[in-house]
Amino acid sequence: PITSMKVLADSLLSQEGVPAELYREFLVDIAAEIERENKIINDLLALVKMDKKASALNITTVDINELLEMLLKRLRPLAAKRNIEIVFESFRPVSAEIDEVKFSLAFSNLVENAIKYNVDNGWIRVSLNADHKFFYVKIADSGVGIPEDCQDQIFERFYRVDKARSRETGGTGLGLSITRNAILMHKGAIKLYSKEGEGTTFTIRIPLNYVV
Ligand SMILES: Nc1ncnc2c1ncn2[C@@H]1O[C@H](COP(=O)(O)OP(=O)(O)OP(=O)(O)O)[C@@H](O)[C@H]1O
Ligand SMILES: [Mg+2]
Structure with a gap:
């Protein structure tokens, strides 16, 4: 983004008598790049914070059904823009000891991906279940x-499938x-099942009780 901003600014500065509309157009692009840069910095900060050992977790007992409902409610408008339906299915009430902020970030990232890499008019199915030890969240999409x-590299920093496609x-x-960092900090696990052109399913497993 910094490079793009520099190029945009330089090209305006190098010309004389640039019309106001062109200034406007370039500034719109510069503003978009600033927003992108901002997101990168925030994401990197989130990663750095999580590198600071598990002691940084702020564990409380959370109603997971309620939390997932609330997070999905926030994400539905984004899905609605492309007419993607989000269905939530819960098999039982779940209450677990988690860091609400970090878990929410992990879950929202997965649903954001399920929206972003979906097809128009597609669907997303989120389900929640538990046994006596763990709770399980499944996020399946029709994307x-x-x-x-690529499935092994997908969790690596900065890794993106098909740069050209994902650029847009x-x-x-x-x-x-x-x-993944957030899930691992909870001593949980994350797995992925995906078939090109058909869709992707991520499953998360997290212990109900946090043990240091
Ligand atoms: N549900 C999904 N369906 C298809 N491809 C996916 C899905 N989730 C992730 N991917 C692929 O994995 C890559 C990495 O995902 P990741 O969430 O780490 O980055 P991103 O979505 O590209 O960017 P960011 O999340 O940082 O804004 C994506 O670029 C995309 O190619
Ligand atoms: Mg993403």
Whole structure:
């Protein structure tokens, strides 16, 4: 983004008598790049914070059903723009000891991806279940899928499948590494099942009780 901003600014500065509309147009682009830069910095800060050992977790007992409902409510308008339906299914009431902020970030990143890499008029199914030890969250989408040979790299920082395609959708490739870090800090696990052109399912497993 910094490079883009510099190029945009330089090209305006190098010309004389630039019409006001062109200034406007370039400033719109510069503003968009600033926003992108801001997101990268925030994501990196989130990652750095999570590198500081598990003692940084702020554990409280949270009603997971309520939390997921609330987070999905926030994300539905984004999905509605492309007529993507989000269905939430809960098999039982779940209450667990988690860091609400970090877990929310992990979950929201997954749903944001499920929206971003979906098709218009697609669907997303979120489900919640638990046994005596863990709770399980599944996020399935009807999107473009992830090619098998990329599935191992997907959680790496800055990794994005098909840079050209994902350039239009925006993003930096930090989302999934933040998600995985947050899940691992909870001593949980995350898995992915995906088929190109059919869709992707992420499953999360987190202990109900946090043990240091
Ligand atoms: N549900 C999904 N369906 C298809 N591809 C996905 C899905 N989730 C992630 N991907 C692929 O994995 C890549 C990495 O995802 P990640 O969330 O880390 O980064 P991003 O979405 O590109 O950017 P950011 O989340 O930082 O804004 C994405 O660029 C995309 O190619
Ligand atoms: Mg993402």
